Amino acid sequence: MEDQEGGDPLNEFTNGSSWALAGGTDPVSDTVNYFFDRESAILSEFDWNLQPNHTEEIERCDELDRTDTRPDLARTFSVSESSAGAAACGSGSVASSIPGGSADVLISNPLIPSSSREDTLEKSTGSGGKPSEIPSKVRYKGQKRIRQPRFAFMTKSEVDHLEDGYRWRKYGQKAVKNSPFPRSYYRCTNSKCTVKKMVERSSEDSTIVITTYEGQHCHHRVGFPRGGFINHEAAFAGQLAPSAFQFHSPGIQLHTQIPPSITQSKQVVVDSRKLPEPSPQFPTDEGLLGDIVPPGIRNR
């Protein structure tokens, strides 16, 4: 647990970053640096500020987790109108890590208004909670959904659900239009965490898995990718990526290879071509992950 955020990730990526993944002494830290480098480049591209508070927020939330297991308590501050895409459990601003090593990066607008029914529902019931007396269908009405910031990336992988150090509960699967592959919906199993992710395969290239994170984890991962059981890239994406979108969206669209079907309307796509050229290969876990699709050089 504690080792997952052992150091200030921001310091790590601002200080010593290394693109030499393969030759690194620690593939994990290399991965960290890799991501942070890329994120730094991306965020600076848009003149976004990085606020190194993520560790504190997570610890705060973890503390809550230890001291109080009531789901309602945590959910009460899950989303607010002014959260501007803040995380589910904390409003902390953090530097996100964009997993550029795996794919192009897509950034969703943090303030996409939708429906807040899910938040409302989760407060009252939760996925595993006892049913409320009020039918959910009734509670849907009159609610506004505040879409949390989204973060999507593509990974070339044979497995759909990439391990990222968190535990996820699948709560839905949906056929996607114009795609032969269904989209799976996952929610973080942490009772205080409202992070979700969607996983689907690219309709154009079935070997590419598109993972979309929504929200920000308020707790540590359950494990850390040292034992080789975790997809590093996904881990950092899941942990850090969404938080980037607390910053103002520049509202520009430069480049994307992620199908619009998964991102809804408003989105910002970071032009990965402006990023430092990544290593075409990326450490993978158990060989499940194939070649990570590097931004800008895919399909060459």
Place this chain on the structure above:
DNA sequence: CGTATTTGACCTGCGC
């Protein structure tokens, strides 16, 4: 038996 997954139904948002 507790937890996770599956899956059909339902709701919301959006485009026309």
Place this chain on the structure above:
DNA sequence: GCGCAGGTCAAATACG
């Protein structure tokens, strides 16, 4: 207003 597609719920089922 209508229809479609995305997203979620929750009961049923599977699994360890």
